[in-house]
Amino acid sequence: xxxxxxxxxxxxxCKGGAQENTFHTVRLANRERFEVDLISGYTAPGEPSMEDAxxxxxxxxxxxxSLVRNPSPLRDxxxxxxxxxxxxxxxxxxxxxxTSKAGYLGRIAAAKARVPIIVHTPHGHVFFGYFNAxxxxxxxxxxxxxxxxxxxxxxxxxxxxxxxxAEGVGTAEQWTSIFSGIDLAPFTAAIxxxxxxxxxxxIGRDDFVVGGVGRLxxxxxxxxxxxxxxIVAESLPNARFVLAGDGAERKSLESEAxxxxxxxxxxxIRDDVSELMAAMDVCVVPSLNEGMGRVILEAGAAGTPVxxxxxxxxxxxxxxxKTGLLVRPRDETGIASAVLSxxxxxxxxxxxxxAAREHAQQFSIARMVEQIESLYETLIREKRLDA
Numbered sequence: 001x002x003x004x005x006x007x008x009x010x011x012x013x014c015k016g017g018a019q020e021n022t023f024h025t026v027r028l029a030n031r032e033r034f035e036v037d038l039i040s041g042y043t044a045p046g047e048p049s050m051e052d053a054x055x056x057x058x059x060x061x062x063x064x065x066s067l068v069r070n071p072s073p074l075r076d077x078x079x080x081x082x083x084x085x086x087x088x089x090x091x092x093x094x095x096x097x098x099t100s101k102a103g104y105l106g107r108i109a110a111a112k113a114r115v116p117i118i119v120h121t122p123h124g125h126v127f128f129g130y131f132n133a134x135x136x137x138x139x140x141x142x143x144x145x146x147x148x149x150x151x152x153x154x155x156x157x158x159x160x161x162x163x164x165x166a167e168g169v170g171t172a173e174q175w176t177s178i179f180s181g182i183d184l185a186p187f188t189a190a191i192x193x194x195x196x197x198x199x200x201x202x203i204g205r206d207d208f209v210v211g212g213v214g215r216l217x218x219x220x221x222x223x224x225x226x227x228x229x230x231i232v233a234e235s236l237p238n239a240r241f242v243l244a245g246d247g248a249e250r251k252s253l254e255s256e257a258x259x260x261x262x263x264x265x266x267x268x269i270r271d272d273v274s275e276l277m278a279a280m281d282v283c284v285v286p287s288l289n290e291g292m293g294r295v296i297l298e299a300g301a302a303g304t305p306v307x308x309x310x311x312x313x314x315x316x317x318x319x320x321x322k323t324g325l326l327v328r329p330r331d332e333t334g335i336a337s338a339v340l341s342x343x344x345x346x347x348x349x350x351x352x353x354x355a356a357r358e359h360a361q362q363f364s365i366a367r368m369v370e371q372i373e374s375l376y377e378t379l380i381r382e383k384r385l386d387a
Contacts (some may be wrong), residue, residue: 001033001386004376005091009039009083009106010098011069013061015048015269016215017294018123021180022098023050024365025372027057034373039086040102041067041079048246048269062086069101076105083109093385094376099123100139104146111149117379120147121154123180124291124312127167143169151379154372156180156292157313176375179317180292181368184360187301190278197272197279201265207240208343211280213273213295214287216247221286221309223249226257226264227332228284232339233260239343242280244270277302281349282342288329290314296324297363300356305349307338317363323356 006029010022022038029036039062043049054061064086066078087095087110096119097106103120110118126139147153147170154176155161161175190197195205203209210232214220222243229241241264243253250266257264270276277283283299285308292313299306306324308314309331318324325342327334342349380386 003035004033004093004380004385006034006036006094006096006376007039007062007087007090007092008036008096008098009102011067011102012041012043012047013038013050013054014043015050017180017292018099018121019050020182020294021121021123021368023054023057023059024181024183025096025369026059028365028369030373034376037062037090037092039064039067039083039106041065041069044069067102067105076101080105080109084112087113087115093117094119094379096121096372100126100143104142107146107149116383116385117151117376118149119152119154119375119379120150121156121178122160122164122291123156124289125160125163125167127163127289140167140169143167147174150174151382152176152375154178154375155313157316159313159316160291163312178371178375179363179368180294181363181365182294182297182301182360183365184301186274187277187298187360188357190274190302193275194278197275201242201279203240203279204238207238208236208282209240209242209280210282210284210339211242211244211276212284212286213244213276213298214285216243216245216249216253218249219288220247221288221329222253223256224286224330224332224335225284226253228286228335228339229257229260229264231332231336232343233263235340236343239263241265242267242276244268244273244276273298274302277304280304282307282339284335284339285309285314286329286335287311287314293317297360300324300353300360303353303357305342305352305356307335307342319355319359322352323359324352 026038064082066075094117095110095115097103153170153174158177244267277299283306290312296306309329310326320326325338
């Protein structure tokens, strides 16, 4: 049985769920069986990056400088050519692409280079919440076409698979679902530091902390978090709010939250997300579109109940009334009502938090990597690469 050469391709290694998923899949690969490379473009200046963590893990990034997130015909053509050359020279057995841009260019390059096995994980979809109708239609058409070059397509949840099939992307035989795993250890450890973290944030023992973590972009719905915060603040004098993350909407959100004064903190990009999660009484995930919602599992691993919107794959990782509460998207009143119900019922918060912590254990990164490599082995047998 020979070692199988695998390339993981992603546009950039900024901080995000898709990037963490890809990083851990490379980091925890079975090196006796797989020889794994990580291929990526550069993280944009000022963008929070995972590249230090990648280097610290001893992983070298194979650079494709022209691989960028935004559409750029000249750069995209160069990236296609560069990827094709790399795939052919390094003679990969498997090319596994991640996210839309790297997924499109990487798959057509892998097909051109005659890579035996092509796998793609979109990490969600762009069917709504990202672009206008014309661009969405164009990207959907491209996804339909390039799906034909894929041996397998991996979504994070069954609901994600159904949404792709409803848009005509791939066939049922091509699709499978493998969750995006999380590193449970730091969130479990953070529980012990809860009081110290709250003190550092200037939050009192009796304050009720409502938090959110994520990119401050329209699709993440944090405007509804801020609107809900105003409602909660009126009814709950000891309510405090924290938002960790950065993005295009930060300034507008800060302006919208101005009347809350010191009761809300915009923390920016943080390296202590696990501690922040444990310091919260409730974590709010107000997304308009979400592939899975890793932040829900991270909050759960820290024992923090979640209020989240019923979109995308979220209902598959949040068990309604058992590990958290679901609300409609774009509904600040619904968010506020759910938060206030938890504030009024400490026993329910404790019950939900305990169940969420137990539920999160089945979403470990080790289990995720096992499932991905099991899929590889199935494809290796189908293609008779060990013959």
